[in-house]
Amino acid sequence: MESKWLFSYSQNERFQLASVIEGNGQIKTADGTSLIKKGDHFILPFDLGEFEIKGNLELIVSHP
Numbered sequence: 124m125e126s127k128w129l130f131s132y133s134q135n136e137r138f139q140l141a142s143v144i145e146g147n148g149q150i151k152t153a154d155g156t157s158l159i160k161k162g163d164h165f166i167l168p169f170d171l172g173e174f175e176i177k178g179n180l181e182l183i184v185s186h187p
Contacts, residue, residue: 139167148178
């Protein structure tokens with residue numbers, strides 16, 4: 124997969140809501156790697172810790 128960008132982050136909010144609005148990629152956490160694509164929605168919980176999002180995609184991320 125050719126990567127447009129790589130995003131690394133340590134989760135410190137109560138939670139975050141993410142929606143993939145364009146493209147595809149993957150999210151890598153301590154538990155493993157999951158493929159994500161346009162139309163996918165997921166929650167980033169507080170105890171997620173560090174994670175990476177990699178790929179050619181656009182996200183909307185919101186938090187309380």
